[in-house]
Amino acid sequence: MTAVEVSGVSKTFNKGRPDEVAALHDIDLVVDSGQFVSLIGPSGCGKSTLLRLIADLVPPTSGTVTVAGKPARRARLDQEYGIAFQQAGLFDWRTVRRNVELPLELRGQSRAERKARAEEMLALVGLSDFAGHYPAQLSGGMQQRVAIARALAVHPPLLLMDEPFGALDEMTRERLQSELLRVCAATGTSTVFVTHSIPEAVFLSDLVVVMSARPGRITDTVKIDLGPRTDATRQSPGFFTAITKVRKALRGIETTVDEDVEVDV
Numbered sequence: 001m002t003a004v005e006v007s008g009v010s011k012t013f014n015k016g017r018p019d020e021v022a023a024l025h026d027i028d029l030v031v032d033s034g035q036f037v038s039l040i041g042p043s044g045c046g047k048s049t050l051l052r053l054i055a056d057l058v059p060p061t062s063g064t065v066t067v068a069g070k071p072a073r074r075a076r077l078d079q080e081y082g083i084a085f086q087q088a089g090l091f092d093w094r095t096v097r098r099n100v101e102l103p104l105e106l107r108g109q110s111r112a113e114r115k116a117r118a119e120e121m122l123a124l125v126g127l128s129d130f131a132g133h134y135p136a137q138l139s140g141g142m143q144q145r146v147a148i149a150r151a152l153a154v155h156p157p158l159l160l161m162d163e164p165f166g167a168l169d170e171m172t173r174e175r176l177q178s179e180l181l182r183v184c185a186a187t188g189t190s191t192v193f194v195t196h197s198i199p200e201a202v203f204l205s206d207l208v209v210v211m212s213a214r215p216g217r218i219t220d221t222v223k224i225d226l227g228p229r230t231d232a233t234r235q236s237p238g239f240f241t242a243i244t245k246v247r248k249a250l251r252g253i254e255t256t257v258d259e260d261v262e263v264d265v
């Protein structure tokens with residue numbers, strides 16, 4: 001089954017106005033069920049816009065987006081996906097557990113169901129002991145784990161993530177990457193993940209989608225075949241070969257644009 005299908009999608013902001021921006025041009029992307037797909041490319045190439053189109057937070061100018069076989073709008077209304085951004089976006093006045101319960105409240109689930117599900121999700125991200133804490137009492141990495149638990153609380157078939165680990169230190173980031181893969185495998189969730197980091201994209205993904213500068217186009221897709229990820233994966237020759245492959249794909253873009261390619265390596 002296909003988790004996401006983007007067909008012939010272009011996006012122009014402020015069309016016909018002096019501040020018109022052609023953000024995306026003729027994007028085709030298929031994410032299979034259970035697949036982990038990263039979007040990587042220079043700053044401003046439209047990665048976040050593509051994610052927001054899939055989430056139906058902005059409409060395409062042309063083309064179609066389907067999620068779980070449904071038009072993006074229907075999928076949004078049916079809560080077919082969870083979403084997590086760079087800022088964890090937790091509500092300060094709600095405890096950790098009640099933050100995770102929020103999407104369940106919106107679904108009208110009973111108090112007991114919500115509590116049980118929230119506790120299950122917090123156990124999955126290793127935060128059972130912090131259910132009664134408030135976000136301000138947690139580290140940045142812990143807050144991001146709460147955001148992931150919240151995004152997965154309705155057991156969505158799809159997780160959309162926009163640089164969720166961008167603000168974290170390297171060690172925390174690597175730990176959360178492993179945790180995310182474990183959680184996605186345990187729940188069978190498909191993921192579309194925006195990042196600026198080539199090693200992060202390679203470690204996490206089955207497929208790395210390389211985009212060009214504005215208007216964003218998909219210029220390459222790099223299949224990553226590293227098997228189940230462990231800490232040893234990060235030291236393996238295959239990991240470095242894949243990193244080089246993605247870097248070369250991005251370099252292909254560098255020669256055709258005059259903007260800086262802001263990609264961490």
Ligand SMILES: Nc1ncnc2c1ncn2[C@@H]1O[C@H](COP(=O)(O)OP(=O)(O)OP(=O)(O)O)[C@@H](O)[C@H]1O
Pocket residue numbers: 013014021022023041042043044045046047048049050214
């Ligand atoms: N709501 C909006 N209105 C007008 N222009 C927008 C809007 N959202 C994005 N853009 C423009 O679309 C282009 C793509 O932006 P987007 O945020 O998708 O890029 P990105 O690849 O995610 O960038 P970064 O890597 O820097 O986060 C940019 O030129 C941006 O200015």
